[in-house]
Amino acid sequence: MATLGVLDSANLNGGQKLAVKYFTVAIALFGAQVLFGLLAGLQYLYPDFLYGVLDFSVNRMLHINAMVVWLLFGFIGAAYWLLEDEAGVPVVGLALGNLIFWVLTLAVTVVVLVYLLVQVGPGEIKSIWLINEGREYIEAPRWADIGIVVAVLVFFYNVAATFMKGRFTGIGGVLVLDLVALAGLYLAGMWYTPNVSMDQYWWWWVIHLWVEATWEVLVGCLLAYGLMKTLGVSRRIVETWLYIEVALLFGSGILGLGHHYFWIGTPEYWLAIGGFFSALEPIPLVAMVVHAVFDAGHHKLKSTNNPALAWMIAQAFGNFFGAGVWGFMHTLPQINLYTHGTQWTASHGHLAFFGAYATIVIAFVYLAVQKWRGNVWMSGEVVGSWRWKWAIFLLHVGIIGMTMALLIAGYEQSQIERAIEGSTWMGYFAAQAHPWFQQGMVWRMITGWIFAAGFLLLAWDLLTIGSRESRPARRLEPQEAMAAG
Amino acid sequence: MTAAKLYWWASESFWKKMAIWITAASAVVLIFLTFDTVAKITAGSKRVPAYSVINHRIDYVFDEKRNHQVPVIGPEEPLFGRKLSEEEAAALVSKGKLTVQAKNCMNCHTLLGNGAYYAPDLTKAWLDPAWGSKEVREQLMVDFLIDPSDKLHNVLGRRMPKLGITEEEAHAVVAFLKWMSAIDTNGFPANFKPIEQSDTPAAANVSSAPAASQAAGAAPESTPVQ
Numbered sequence: 001m002a003t004l005g006v007l008d009s010a011n012l013n014g015g016q017k018l019a020v021k022y023f024t025v026a027i028a029l030f031g032a033q034v035l036f037g038l039l040a041g042l043q044y045l046y047p048d049f050l051y052g053v054l055d056f057s058v059n060r061m062l063h064i065n066a067m068v069v070w071l072l073f074g075f076i077g078a079a080y081w082l083l084e085d086e087a088g089v090p091v092v093g094l095a096l097g098n099l100i101f102w103v104l105t106l107a108v109t110v111v112v113l114v115y116l117l118v119q120v121g122p123g124e125i126k127s128i129w130l131i132n133e134g135r136e137y138i139e140a141p142r143w144a145d146i147g148i149v150v151a152v153l154v155f156f157y158n159v160a161a162t163f164m165k166g167r168f169t170g171i172g173g174v175l176v177l178d179l180v181a182l183a184g185l186y187l188a189g190m191w192y193t194p195n196v197s198m199d200q201y202w203w204w205w206v207i208h209l210w211v212e213a214t215w216e217v218l219v220g221c222l223l224a225y226g227l228m229k230t231l232g233v234s235r236r237i238v239e240t241w242l243y244i245e246v247a248l249l250f251g252s253g254i255l256g257l258g259h260h261y262f263w264i265g266t267p268e269y270w271l272a273i274g275g276f277f278s279a280l281e282p283i284p285l286v287a288m289v290v291h292a293v294f295d296a297g298h299h300k301l302k303s304t305n306n307p308a309l310a311w312m313i314a315q316a317f318g319n320f321f322g323a324g325v326w327g328f329m330h331t332l333p334q335i336n337l338y339t340h341g342t343q344w345t346a347s348h349g350h351l352a353f354f355g356a357y358a359t360i361v362i363a364f365v366y367l368a369v370q371k372w373r374g375n376v377w378m379s380g381e382v383v384g385s386w387r388w389k390w391a392i393f394l395l396h397v398g399i400i401g402m403t404m405a406l407l408i409a410g411y412e413q414s415q416i417e418r419a420i421e422g423s424t425w426m427g428y429f430a431a432q433a434h435p436w437f438q439q440g441m442v443w444r445m446i447t448g449w450i451f452a453a454g455f456l457l458l459a460w461d462l463l464t465i466g467s468r469e470s471r472p473a474r475r476l477e478p479q480e481a482m483a484a485g
Numbered sequence: 486m487t488a489a490k491l492y493w494w495a496s497e498s499f500w501k502k503m504a505i506w507i508t509a510a511s512a513v514v515l516i517f518l519t520f521d522t523v524a525k526i527t528a529g530s531k532r533v534p535a536y537s538v539i540n541h542r543i544d545y546v547f548d549e550k551r552n553h554q555v556p557v558i559g560p561e562e563p564l565f566g567r568k569l570s571e572e573e574a575a576a577l578v579s580k581g582k583l584t585v586q587a588k589n590c591m592n593c594h595t596l597l598g599n600g601a602y603y604a605p606d607l608t609k610a611w612l613d614p615a616w617g618s619k620e621v622r623e624q625l626m627v628d629f630l631i632d633p634s635d636k637l638h639n640v641l642g643r644r645m646p647k648l649g650i651t652e653e654e655a656h657a658v659v660a661f662l663k664w665m666s667a668i669d670t671n672g673f674p675a676n677f678k679p680i681e682q683s684d685t686p687a688a689a690n691v692s693s694a695p696a697a698s699q700a701a702g703a704a705p706e707s708t709p710v711q
């Protein structure tokens with residue numbers, strides 16, 4: 001074995017060697033997301049900044065696309081990370097999986113370059129195939145969509161075939177079925193129609209049924225594995241919780257889709273169905289908090305990897321507040337009529353995506369660097385532990401600050417633009433010019449810079465944590481280790 | 486942990502079965518509702534009108550029964566003064582939609598309230614009083630889309646960029662916006678104040694066709710989109 005504290009891929013199994021490639025690209029794209037978010041945020045304050053060069057629409061597209069892609073890379077990496085461990089056999093078809101990683105990364109690079117350099121095309125179908133599809137979050141041109149589908153099929157083959165060859169744990173079973181749904185849903189966003197109502201009907205299948213159903217379940221699997229690994233929680237406990245979460249998440253989230261069908265031309269029955277089921281969506285998120293906090297408390301916070309555990313606890317709370325509380329606040333049609341499409345939505349989008357998804361990917365990257373360095377000590381008082389603590393702190397001050405700033409701007413907007421002025425152009429700009437809105441934009445920027453500082457510290461920490469450690473990782477107590485299997 | 490008695494509600498197999506059944510049942514209900522909804526939002530349905538609706542005046546009028554505003558299709562008022570067949574209208578609106586996608590409008594604006602928040606919602610842009618009067622709006626919209634960079638409409642200094650929209654594309658986008666304003670959105674946006682479109686009182690008397698008087702806006706017997 002290599003020296004403790006040195007990055008050496010000999011410390012990793014096959015799937016994990018591939019996982020750390022995905023994680024590396026993920027963190028780089030996280031950086032790109034922050035950069036383009038800052039540019040877009042600045043344009044709210046200085047509209048002439050980069051006007052005609054990198055317009056708001058370009059920066060925003062890159063901001064949210066970088067987010068979707070880095071989170072997906074993080075999820076794929078996390079699945080490869082736990083695969084051999086869970087299935088008990090080496091990854092089936094790993095060479096193909098490796099090839100696909102490079103194909104995907106190349107495709108992402110080309111798409112980004114086209115976004116930056118070509119930006120827009122003529123109003124013809126070929127623009128949608130080659131430049132950008134112009135539909136929020138899934139702007140990737142059609143050629144890239146097809147590439148993504150092929151890549152995901154290979155990834156799915158790796159995961160499913162490995163579990164089939166080895167053993168199907170509860171986590172493995174849920175993960176495989178969830179990936180079928182996750183990949184299948186992407187197809188719903190891959191066709192053109194002039195009918196904007198129909199367009200948005202299917203567009204929400206991808207967006208909502210991803211983030212409020214299939215991604216949540218995927219995170220449930222990752223959290224179950226992570227709690228076993230860091231705390232030594234027994235498999236029976238995490239898997240029972242996982243089934244409870246699946247039942248509650250899908251039971252509320254699938255029909256909760258209706259909360260996007262209030263105002264897009266769809267029939268009135270969605271007001272009741274969407275309002276009712278989406279109002280239930282916070283329940284599983286409470287269950288997930290209880291699960292994580294109870295397990296952590298039960299094991300007296302004695303973990304093998306403190307930063308990873310901290311980020312998993314942050315996930316439980318971030319998911320609950322960002323999705324559960326912030327989502328619930330505007331999910332009833334009576335309220336959504338006035339908050340729909342305002343900074344309210346952006347406030348919720350930021351806290352939910354960060355709290356539910358960025359956090360869990362970061363937790364897995366911490367698990368990865370620990371093992372990559374030869375399973376080095378990462379519990380209390382790891383050398384240089386101020387860095388991960390300050391990073392998690394600054395990132396949270398940043399995201400909560402932005403969320404609050406946008407919420408206040410959103411309140412003002414729903415009052416003035418929506419309720420009083422009736423959403424005309426004049427009403428829109430009356431609300432945008434209001435001091436409360438403008439102050440919100442300033443505070444979003446200030447806290448955005450804090451977030452960016454937190455990101456830099458996080459990146460630095462991920463590169464260095466454990467490098468000056470010579471202690472091996474804390475070992476789980478015998479009965480814990482046995483349970484973790 | 487002590488070996489406590491395992492209750493049925495804490496058993497793994499119980500929750501596994503629940504997870505499967507609840508998921509399957511929810512998915513079946515969603516698929517069933519999707520068939521119904523797709524039929525009701527196909528262009529040419531009651532809620533989402535045929536593309537040839539752009540040959541008519543479109544208004545957004547308060548409906549007593551539903552207690553919110555609904556789109557109302559009025560007398561013939563062809564876009565750019567040219568009446569289109571159903572096929573021509575569909576082709577034009579589709580061209581407009583393609584332009585909206587290719588120019589990435591949704592990463593500044595919202596359509597039906599979805600998109601980005603840097604610029605106004607476009608759901609009822611066709612009816613927006615900011616265009617001045619109904620006589621000049623079509624041309625103003627086309628001119629604006631072709632080159633918005635010198636047309637500042639707010640005190641913030643926020644300008645729409647010049648996106649290389651051709652005159653043909655601009656016409657198509659206006660057609661798309663006009664068609665979109667006729668979609669029944671259950672009253673979103675609420676309390677919207679549409680541009681004045683009723684004919685002058687004298688003219689209104691002349692065109693006493695039933696459709697025209699219904700569309701005048703104030704008429705209580707306003708019919709929702711057919």
Ligand code: HEM
Pocket residue numbers: 136211212259260278279281282319322323324326327328329330331332336339340341342345348349350352353356357598599600
């Ligand atoms: C982690 C899970 C979630 C994520 C990542 C998330 C993210 C988002 C994002 C980004 C949007 C804006 C979409 C757009 O750009 O138009 C959105 C909209 C919305 N979300 Fe969530 N969400 C989550 C969970 C929830 C939950 C649990 C609820 C309800 C309890 C909820 C309620 C809503 C509603 C009502 C809207 C529509 C806002 C509008 O009308 O403008 N979300 N969500």
Ligand code: HEM
Pocket residue numbers: 033034037038039040041060063064067345346347349350353354358444445448449451452600601602603
């Ligand atoms: C430096 C930090 C950041 C800044 C300055 C920033 C800024 C922005 C801006 C200006 C927008 C456009 C909003 C609009 O259309 O008006 C936006 C949208 C968005 N950002 Fe960020 N952002 C930051 C970090 C993040 C993070 C960390 C996440 C999630 C992990 C995130 C997720 C999103 C999402 C989901 C949207 C779309 C929201 C919606 O459509 O409702 N952002 N951001």
Ligand SMILES: [Fe+2]
Pocket residue numbers: 208212256257259260
């Ligand atoms: Fe949703």
